[in-house]
Amino acid sequence: MISLTDTQKIGMGLTGFGVFFLFFGMILFFDKALLAIGNVLFVAGLAFVIGLERTFRFFFQKHKMKATGFFLGGVFVVLIGWPLIGMIFEIYGFFLLFRGFFPVVVGFIRRVPVLGSLLNLPGIRSKAHLLYIWGGVTKFVDKVGESNNMV
Secondary structure, rough: OOOOOOOOOOOOOOHHHHHHHHHHHHHHOOOOHHHHHHHHHHHHHHHHOOOOOHHHHHHHHHHHHEEEEEEEHHHHHHHHHHHHHHHHHHHHHHHHHOOOHHHHHHHHHOOHHHHHHHHEEEHHHHOOOOOOHHHHHHHHHHHHHHOOOOO
16 A cells, blocks of 8 residues: 655645536536636645645646646636636646556556446457447547556
């Protein structure tokens, strides 16, 4: 089991609440107050989990400046009151920033009892007899799950 410091435990809580508020804010038709709270909690939680210096180094690497600009620009746009446009920027920046972690996440999900059994079904894995949309989703999941590019 991974041992966490008290600061990292607080960071995990902040990040979890941030994701909850972001999700809840999107469910409630992009409520700007909930999205702003979620953004602040998510970024603060990330800083608590990995530390301020590592957070700064992660966001401001030279090859991630475009992604950082979109993500933090989206946070700023949400904070000034345009939640839909800001969330579009944020989601794009988030995928650019964290695309190296997606193979790890998909690999983890494949080991979770219920979700993993669904992703590892022969029909889904081989993409036979599936709807076009579901086939595209599983193709994407397989591609992301098999990628070893940790950029």
